[in-house]
Amino acid sequence: MTPTSDPGWFHNAPCGLIATSLDGLILEANGTMLDWSGYSAAQVEGRSFASLLDPGSQLFYETRHAQALPLQGRLNEVALTMLRADGTPLHVLINSIRDAAAGMIRIAVFNASGRIEYERDLLHARRAAESSEAQVRVLQEVSRTFGVSASDEDVAHSFAEVARTAFAARDAGVLLLDDDGELTLVGGTNPLAGLVPPIVSLRNSPDVVVVDEETAAGEFPELAVALRATRLAAVSVMPLLDDRRRLGILVCFFGRARRFDDQFFALQKALGRQASQTLVRVRLQRRLAFLALHDQLTGVANRQLLEQSLADALEAASARNEPLAVLFLDVDEFKSINDRFGHAVGDMILVELAVRLSAGVRSEDVVGRIGGDEFVAICANADQDAATAIAERILRLTNEPIMIAAGQISASVSVGVSMFHAGAHPHPTPEQLLVRADRAMYESKGAGKNRFSFEAPLPPSPDHDTA
16 A cells, blocks of 8 residues: 555655554555665565664654654654664664554654764864864963973973863873983872882883883783782873983873773873973073073183172171171182193083082182183181181192193182171172272282282271270
8 A cells, every 4th residue: 555646755755654554563665765774675564663773763653752643643753773684784864744544643754864873974174173272271281380390390290280171081190201210200299109110111202202001011920910909091202302311200090991092192292292392481581591500611600709709608698697608719820820831721621620629628618710711609608617628628629620621730729818807807798808808819829829819808897895
């Protein structure tokens, strides 16, 4: 029984058409429906329409659609999934009309596979956009944070915290290479510390590495044991690089298993680049600041830093009523050394003497090169006995031979010392203290060199009680 007065239209309609009995048994299906489903007419006629659906759609059709259609008479755009003859899904939308007079239900079936795919792509695009937006927010936040970082520690702490939040990690740590090439935790936390050297074994990877307990068991058995002991599901290790030079690594520790997708790796790399660039910037700024206040040849304080340090030391000595000693040192016969061995050897002598002068003073004292072969040491809270001990130690160290390519050289210095004690002496300017020490140094030169001399005693301060 053809469900229309025009059988040609029914069989050649561009959509699927099905006629069922009022209890849902298929009476007829048109050619379009048979082509889509892969069934023959004999295979579908007499079976229930619901039997063509997947389990989920079948349940919905029998409990919802079949109950609502007699009440409403018509239902439009009901989304279902049919199963083709080969078992593959066919996503469809159906419009149903219940014709009680004709004793049948007419169903129009529209292929919704393209629409479903479009909606899936749209959802994927939306999720990708949301993820990208989240990544941008993370990168903006880390840029703001790194922008105010002033030290390696600032960068490491900021980066570890941003990474822990961005990747929903249980912990995160930044380990930087020290001068000996060893990785040291500088920011964040390392729950595997003391258990295993796992991070060292993964540090040389050129890219982000993710290791879980299962994959670690073969290649990193100690790491697998440590993961179990600390109840970690996985760790990710990302190198921090300046071009090809290694600065350190970021390690994220995950307490639960998770999927590490392309977006995870892309965001780790983006954060790593920013952290590496910031570390390089911070270190360059620190280096430039050091060079601005230190002698480029010897590395000790330059004149600018010496003058500021001496002004600060004078102020502190007055405020605390403490003694202050200033030593002015000049290399003996330095012109002869330059003339005989050349300026390159002369520079080497200055570098070595700067090292020995720094070793001769106390750790809190300031040593600087004021120009040429002249050096100054500022010794806070040093009375005459302390200044004498420092000067004697400097002379002993500088008298030791210095090895050069042609053999060895004996160098010495002449030292002049000026003293200040608040209350006992009039308050000098920094320049006056230097001039007095310089004058005392020339007394050492005149007395035979390679010795130290104190400035002539100063008259007592007018405020000093001599009674």
